[in-house]
Amino acid sequence: MAKCKYCGESAGFFSRSHKECEEKHTRGIDGMTHLMRRYFSGTISAIDFGAKLSRNRDPYFLSEDDIVTCADNVIGEFADSLRRPFNSDILPKIKGFISNVGVPYATLNKNGTLDRLSLKLFQGYVVDFFAKGVPLSQISISTDSVTSVLPLSRQQRDEAYYNVLNKAADKFMADGWLADNEQRMIESYTSSLGIALNCLPLQYQTESLSRIGQAIVLKDLQQGALPKKPLTVPVMLARDEAPLWVYDNITMLQEKITREYVGGSRGMSYRICKGLTYRTGSFKGHPVERSFMETIGIGQLVITNKNLFFHCPTASVKIPYKKLVGVTPYSDGLEVHKEEAKPKRTVFQGFDAWFIMNVLNQVNI
Structure with missing residues (x-):
C-alpha cells in the first residue's frame, strides 16, 4: 500500500495522500502566506512571527519548499509595494524575516526575489542624488546598509548605478537640451563612480545617455578643452592626441x-589531326572594372x-x-x-x- 506523502500513514492502493491531509496542507499554505503578510504589514512582531511559523510547520505538513514558495510570493508583493522615501524600519524588518524563516539565503533567493527587492532599495537610495541632491558619500552609507542585509554582486550594483543614470538622462534630455546644472550633476555622478560616458558598455548605451556624453564633449571642445577623464583605447595615440x-x-x-579582360573573337577553326586544331581570325578585348x-x-x-x-x-x-x-x-x-x-x-x-x-x-x- 502507498503511504500518505504528508502524514506517512497508509493511504490505500490508489492514493498518494489522505484527503484530510491534503486539505490541511492547503490551509497551512494559506495560513503561512497570511502570517508573512501580517509580519510585513507590521501587525505582528518578529518574535511572534518566528514562534507561529515554527509552531505551524509540522502540524500542517509544511516543507522547506512550501515555506520558500510562500516567502517568494510575499517578498515579491512587499517589493512591489515599496515607494520612496523608504521608512527607516524596512531593512530591520527584512533582516528579521530572513532570520526567522530559517531557510538558507540562497534557497530563499532561488528565484531572484530578494535580488529584486535589494535592487529596488539600492536604486531608490541612489536616485536621491538626482532627486534631492543627497551627496553620494551619504548615499553610499545607505546602499552599504542594503547590501549588508541583501547582498548584490558587483555587476548588479553597477547595473543599478547605470539604470539610475539612464533615467536621469531621459529626464534631462526630454526637452532636447542639457542645462548647465544638469551637466554638473551628470559629471559629478560619473566622476564619483568612475563611469566614462564616452566609453560606455554596449548594454548601457541608450540614446539619451550617449547624447548627454557627446554634448559634454562638444561643449568642452568649443571651450578649447579636451575630456577630463582619459579613455583606455585599443590604438596608439600621439602625444597631443586625446x-x-x-x-x-x-x-x-x-x-x-x-x-577582368573581356571581348570576342571571330574566324574559323580547321582540324589538322586528332587533338590539333588551327584557328584563323582576330580577337578584340578590353579591360572592365567592377x-x-x-x-x-x-x-x-x-x-x-x-x-x-x-x-x-x-x-x-x-x-x-x-x-x-x-x-x-x-x-x-x-x-x-x-x-x-x-x-x-x-x-x-x-x-x-x-x-x-x-x-x-x-x-x-
Whole structure:
C-alpha cells in the first residue's frame, strides 16, 4: 500500500495522500502566506512571527519548499509595494524575516526575489542624488546598509548605478537640451563612480545617455578643452592626441575594385589531326572594372581630436582628419573620402554620425 506523502500513514492502493491531509496542507499554505503578510504589514512582531511559523510547520505538513514558495510570493508583493522615501524600519524588518524563516539565503533567493527587492532599495537610495541632491558619500552609507542585509554582486550594483543614470538622462534630455546644472550633476555622478560616458558598455548605451556624453564633449571642445577623464583605447595615440568617443560594434566596409579582360573573337577553326586544331581570325578585348563594398570587420571606432581609428581583430585603420577631402553622413553611419592616389570609398556603419560631424567642425584640422 502507498503511504500518505504528508502524514506517512497508509493511504490505500490508489492514493498518494489522505484527503484530510491534503486539505490541511492547503490551509497551512494559506495560513503561512497570511502570517508573512501580517509580519510585513507590521501587525505582528518578529518574535511572534518566528514562534507561529515554527509552531505551524509540522502540524500542517509544511516543507522547506512550501515555506520558500510562500516567502517568494510575499517578498515579491512587499517589493512591489515599496515607494520612496523608504521608512527607516524596512531593512530591520527584512533582516528579521530572513532570520526567522530559517531557510538558507540562497534557497530563499532561488528565484531572484530578494535580488529584486535589494535592487529596488539600492536604486531608490541612489536616485536621491538626482532627486534631492543627497551627496553620494551619504548615499553610499545607505546602499552599504542594503547590501549588508541583501547582498548584490558587483555587476548588479553597477547595473543599478547605470539604470539610475539612464533615467536621469531621459529626464534631462526630454526637452532636447542639457542645462548647465544638469551637466554638473551628470559629471559629478560619473566622476564619483568612475563611469566614462564616452566609453560606455554596449548594454548601457541608450540614446539619451550617449547624447548627454557627446554634448559634454562638444561643449568642452568649443571651450578649447579636451575630456577630463582619459579613455583606455585599443590604438596608439600621439602625444597631443586625446580620445573623445568610442563606438562599439561598428562595421567597416571598403570599396574593392576587380578588373577582368573581356571581348570576342571571330574566324574559323580547321582540324589538322586528332587533338590539333588551327584557328584563323582576330580577337578584340578590353579591360572592365567592377567595384563592390567589402566588409573589413566589426569592431570599435575611436574618435580623437586628430584621427578616426577603426580597430577589430583582423584590421586596424587610421584616418587622419587632415587627409579627409569629403565626409558623407548617413542615418546609420558615415562615408569618408581620403586624399590618395587611387581613392576608395570607406564606410563605417552602426551609429548616428551627428557627433562626428560636430567634432570635425570643432577640431583644428
